[in-house]
Amino acid sequence: METNKILKGAPLAAEIKEKLIAEASAMEKKPMLATVRIGEKPDSIAYERNAVRRMKAYGMDAKSYVFPESITTEDFVREFKAISDDDAIDGILLMRPFPEHISEEEVYGTIDPMKDLDGISPINVARVFSWDARGYAAAIVEAIVRLLLHAGVELKGKNVTIVGRSKVVGRALAMMLLQHDATVTICHTKTVDMDRRCREADILVTCAGQKDLITAEYVKKDAVVIDVGFNVDEEGNISGDADFDGILDKVKMITPVPGGVGGVTTAILAEHLLRAAKSRRK
Template sequence: MELLKGAEVSAKIKEQAARMLEKLGGNVPKLAIVRVGERPDDMSYERGAIKKMEGFGLRVQSYVFPADISDQDFKEAFRNINQDEDVTGILLLRPLPKQICEADIERMIDPAKDLDGISPSNIAKVFAGDGTGFAPCTAEAVIEVLKANGIAISGKRVTIVGRSMVVGRPLSMLMLKENATVTICHTRTADLEGTCRSAEILVAAAGRAKMLDKRYVGQGAVVIDVGINVDENGKLCGDVDMDSISGAASMATPVPGGVGAVTTAVLAKHLLLAAGQKSG
């Protein structure tokens, strides 16, 4: 089984980003990362995003708020970030604490700065197949991994385990745009194992550690593991039991070091696209 490492895909996106940055003629765009509270997964993603932006030669600033901030105070602070002319794009780390109405923030964010595709406008564009909107970075990263490794999507049977608006649903639209035949699975899918086994490309985005083992993987399938979990030993792992599938899958993305590394590269690319649209 060949491992599809994210670093190689990220390096290709970095080359593309360098050309995009050059076209901006010295105008270096700025990413605002908005975090509420101290969730370890948010902080880990934030560190990775900061490192990636700086590595790509882009500006980045974190805006951190206490977990108990009121809905009104957060909205006021977010409005100021949203309206700041120096901020080219925004990454909002979610989920937000329960006292904040996340739907209101999704409606508030400027679609032109919404780099992770959370605004109703960008979601609608993704579902309409309109490439001018920003898709969620993780969903787009899956497509980038497949294309960078020369894996054909058109005409393939693709099964996605997970139906969230962060990965599952938008990814299904991106796959359809690439002419794949798509099945979305979830906890109530009858014969989940059999449905997954029939896939030529299997995407795991269920959010459950090592949920998918060799019973779910057809011979020669390409497995893309989007999950980020912590196993019983406190180690980072995906939704796929990698040791179990090694005899069935032809290729698979590792966790860590797979899709996650590409997600932050896609975020950087979106920041440069936002800057280009602003200057154009």
């Protein structure tokens, strides 16, 4: 295996962690994260546990709120607003996707933008799209860009294809890459000739949530592939969207799943939490 091609997130995450521990230890009160989850989806549980563990490792605190999948939108919005209004909470991480009967828009409009660490509130979405530095982008979006820059990958003038058009990740990532003067294409389920459009990319980012979606036919030689897919099978094994072994020989760099963007994402989340706590305590 050509290990020099594997772009791991651990070195960047370690740099961020060292800085955060120093800053958090200087605060009178530890920043407090609230994780909020509906139901028992394995991938949400895994992400929640990892986030709580990492916050504590960074010298911060975290508490988890779990609601049954049967909860109504009205009841959940009421409970969620109480969490958002709690002065002891500095930042909130909301596990998604929701059960189908829950109205995302009603929930997203409830969160305090100052505590919205993952860029879901309408105010933060608008700030990200208008390049307003006060807004929080989704931690995973910032992690992707930071990891590319840390690895010395040039963004200016490069063709970047994003597979996935969600408002919080795909579209928000496009806005952040445009800030770095990349030329961005977004592909989705209705894209015609998606394999050709992916092959045109110098940098290919996949966030579709579909195992082995990206095969060698989708990747041009010496492309950089950032895999942020998160798929959990019945045995609990985690994989990304890319056929890692099938495209490794063809790429310049590729992030593994797990071990790639995920660790950096959690570090960025902690960075957002520290920033939120400092802003609220001025």
